[in-house]
Structures are given as structure tokens and as C-alpha cells.
Amino acid sequence: MRIRRLLGLALATAALAGASALGAASAQAAAPTITSTECTDQGGTVRFIPYGGGEVCKLPDGSQMRIG
Numbered sequence: 001m002r003i004r005r006l007l008g009l010a011l012a013t014a015a016l017a018g019a020s021a022l023g024a025a026s027a028q029a030a031a032p033t034i035t036s037t038e039c040t041d042q043g044g045t046v047r048f049i050p051y052g053g054g055e056v057c058k059l060p061d062g063s064q065m066r067i068g
Contacts, residue, residue: 032066033065033067033068034057034066034067035067036055036057039057039059039067042059042060043059043060044057044058044059045058046067054066055067
């Protein structure tokens with residue numbers, strides 16, 4: 001009985017670690033960044049969004065990208 005409990009705990013820990021690593025990787029891939037120089041070179045404008053929004057690049061096609 002004790003072995004089953006330990007095995008279940010080990011599997012649950014491995015599953016949570018894998019899920020958090022996958023979530024972190026997808027979060028980084030989902031938020032592309034651009035530099036302010038690249039933004040202006042592409043005809044965009046750099047805007048500052050207050051209250052934690054940071055700087056964003058507003059491109060001529062209407063899309064926005066985070067500056068980082």
C-alpha cells in the first residue's frame with residue numbers, strides 16, 4: 001500500500017512539473033517582442049500604456065506588439 005502511494009505521488013509530481021514547463025514555454029512563444037528601433041523601422045509608433053501595460057509598438061496594420 002505504501003509503495004502505491006509513493007508511486008502515485010511521484011507520478012503526480014512529474015505530471016505537474018511537465019505541465020508547468022509546457023505552460024511557461026507556450027507563454028513565451030505566445031508573446032512576441034520587438035525593439036523600439038525595429039518598431040520605428042517598420043513604420044510603427046511606440047506607445048506607453050500606464051498602470052503596468054509597459055511599452056507597445058503599434059504597427060501600421062493595427063496590430064500591437066510588446067516592446068522588450
